[in-house]
Amino acid sequence: MGAAHSASEEVRELEGKTGFSSDQIEQLHRRFKQLSGDQPTIRFPIRDPVCLIYLCSRHLEQCLAPRRNACRVAELLSLKENFNNVPDLELNPIRSKIVRAFFDNRNLRKGSSGLADEINFEDFLTIMSYFRPIDTTMDEEQVELSRKEKLRFLFHMYDSDSDGRITLEEYRNVVEELLSGNPHIEKESARSIADGAMMEAASVCMGQMEPDQVYEGITFEDFLKIWQGIDIETKMHVRFLNMETMALCH
């Protein structure tokens, strides 16, 4: 009784924080559990072997207690990348960025830089809440606010080193990733595209440039300016209530 009561309280709390309805929260919870393998948290997927070794060694220290050897090793071996449960994500050219976005402290509102090691369900919901459709009943200010939030999410995806600016290198990175799906495009052309885009951004944001001026990178305000003409509302949202259970059983 108490447990159920606190669970629904939690749900209501989450509802309040993230704006999802209880149905959606439940569905997302199911999905979260599937992704995390019934663990309470999803760990940041390790792709870098060095990182892996480091983490392994960290676990190994704890494993040295003989009793816990077996289960720890199992845990070690199960240090799989949780987001591998999503096979279709493999095809996505920007998957690493997407996965990273889940662990980004800025998106989780936990800090201004860095990556979290793991996220719990509330964090998961926080990220998902960026993709809620903009409610038409909200007033102007709220619409503007939520639009800004979405754009900020996007901005963080570009700005991987959290310095508040999208530099040319980061931009190039993004474009290369975007085009990585096609083997016929070389990095060079991706770079050219990124360069061209940066040029354009500079022109939009800074207008006429003095000869000495250096365009350092796209700040968030500039980013907003670029996005002014495009309506993000219809693009950056996912219909959460339409999830089919079919998709959940792979």
Place this chain on the structure above:
Amino acid sequence: MALQMFVTLSPWNCLLLLVALECSEASSDLNESANSTAQYAPNAWFAAASSEPDERISVFELDFDYVQIPYEVTLWILLASLAKIGFHLYRRLPGLMPESCLLILVGALVGGIIFGTDHKSPPVMDSSIYFLYLLPPIVLEGGYFMPTRPFFENIGSILWWAVLGALINALGIGLSLYFICQVKAFGLGDVNLLQNLLFGSLISAVDPVAVLAVFEEARVNEQLYMMIFGEALLNDGITVVLYNMLIAFTKMHKFEDIEPVDILAGCARFVIVGLGGVLFGVVFGFISAFITRFTQNISAIEPLIVFMFSYLSYLAAETLYLSGILAITACAVTMKKYVEENVSQTSYTTIKYFMKMLSSVSETLIFIFMGVSTVGKNHEWNWAFICFTLAFCQIWRAISVFALFYISNQFRTFPFSIKDQCIIFYSGVRGAGSFSLAFLLPLSLFPRKKMFVTATLVVIYFTVFIQGITIGPLVRYLDVKKTNKKESINEELHIRLMDHLKAGIEDVCGHWSHYQVRDKFKKFDHRYLRKILIRKNLPKSSIVSLYKKLEMKQAIEMVETGILSSTAFSIPHQAQRIQGIKRLSPEDVESIRDILTSNMYQVRQRTLSYNKYNLKPQTSEKQAKEILIRRQNTLRESMRKGHSLPWGKPAGTKNVRYLSFPYGNPQSAGRDTKAAEFSDDDSSDPGSPSIMFSALSRIGSLQKQEAQEIIPMKSLHRGRKAFNSGYQRNTSQEEYLGGVRSVALRPKPLFHAVDEEARPDKQYHLLISMRTCC
């Protein structure tokens, strides 16, 4: 009497009249036996002339009968083509009214001439000729040029709308007219329910593709475009299926004989006919794709295979009373993807143009028939029937649009607004399809056929002229959401990223979107279908080896002229004091967009603009650029393999000087500025930074120069477009020349790239970027 008239006229007048009369005779003679020609005056004249005993060998003879029919058909088609030329010469006209307006007018003109000179009833268009020869090209063309990706993304809505819309319209109009017919005052008592239903089904066949050109002018958004397109595509098939079914019902003579079993059977038949047709089409599509795999040595028969198989699918489906239209559509859609990769460049172009031509001819003929039959005595005007038909057409279309879209909007992420729905409602323009079906009603079953024909003609005229002309202004007035033609790459990039992000998030949260279906299909496609259907080794044509040397020479030349012309840069370009940053030229943006669109795996492609009556001119560019692509490929290969170019260090350290910054060495800065094609105040002020672009935009700016290297670069640049947008003929992977390229970067805040090398390297880099870029 007529004979005397001819005899008295001067020879020239005679000839002119002869031409006009030929037309009339063509119409009369088509599908009629030759006996009837004897009644016509000119023939009588000739007959009179030849009936005289032949005493001498005549120096000048005329045998018109022999060529009459093809002669006159050709004249008709030519007349329509001339009219079309005139139509397009006046540039604003295509945007104002659909081209079918023009065709109808031409037809009416011909009909008028026939009527005026002949006083004979208009010609008969045979059912078999229409269904066997005139209809398939039109449908094939529609299926072949269909933009597949947007179509399949919206397929749910399109199917829902097209199928149910056609059914609702047909049944609604039929039933309402039946009730009208019951009213004694209108004198329509003898038109029974089945006939009304049949009429309803044929009058609901819309041909909105005709208005797509007008839409394009107004630049409506992609979704709207696709709905209309999809409706047009499927509508023909559904209507014909309904029509045939109801004809079969009508043939059962007694209305009372029809039991519920029959109706159920009819419904089941409807489904089977539709699906069976599609199945046939797909099978034939695969077969033809498979065969084109082996045709590399006789590429001249490739178009033949494509057309014959499509036609065969139509005929095979028709044999089994399945829907040939859906079969040929499915065949075209299936075949297109694989065939395009297998056939040679010229065959590809041939297929496209020939298809357009055939469909154009068919449509022209049908419209001319229609115009001819307008002007004649073949009418029965019944005010009530006609007015109510018109009214009901509009009413039922409105009902079906608003009801169906209301429902389907619940399931769409991108719902159609009321304005969109109004546009869809208003685009219900009837066309050749309805007319043909009305004309081909069997007279035995439909004693009041003339009334039906008249009513159909009125509806067609009304919709084509009045709706067709006013829909453009209406769209503009309603300010339907337009495609925002993105001019900037940034937007393009961001939107692509957004799409991918959205897809990724949907995947993460387990959202079953149709992307999954498409991905699964793509995997299946890649693993099995492509292996079977696509030609394996694209042949290395002899051109390649031939051009190898040329490329080398050209490369060397480019470098040399580059070195030499660098000093000359300053002078011509001093005039171009470009302040600030120039946006990339639209061509660059286009090419970038092409690159981006062709490489995004799931993101919906922008709908190709579709014009029913001609092809977009850019396709011709592709053909011309293939040679250049090949040349450029060989250059790349030779460079990669040979490293035989005598100059410079490997490219790894190269990069373009990006943005202005006070570079350490003013001298090199000066050199850089000189080398920059796109330079600001350059030579006069070597220290002043210039704004340079990277290689891609270089290409655009290179267009301004007179150096010889520009031309190939420019065309290569455009060749890039072609390269990306379809048949990628080289499958070689790109490698970096000379190993890893490392970008020498300054500390982060300044984003730029350092270009420190001497001139030759710059040119080398130019070459490389040209090579790798394209």
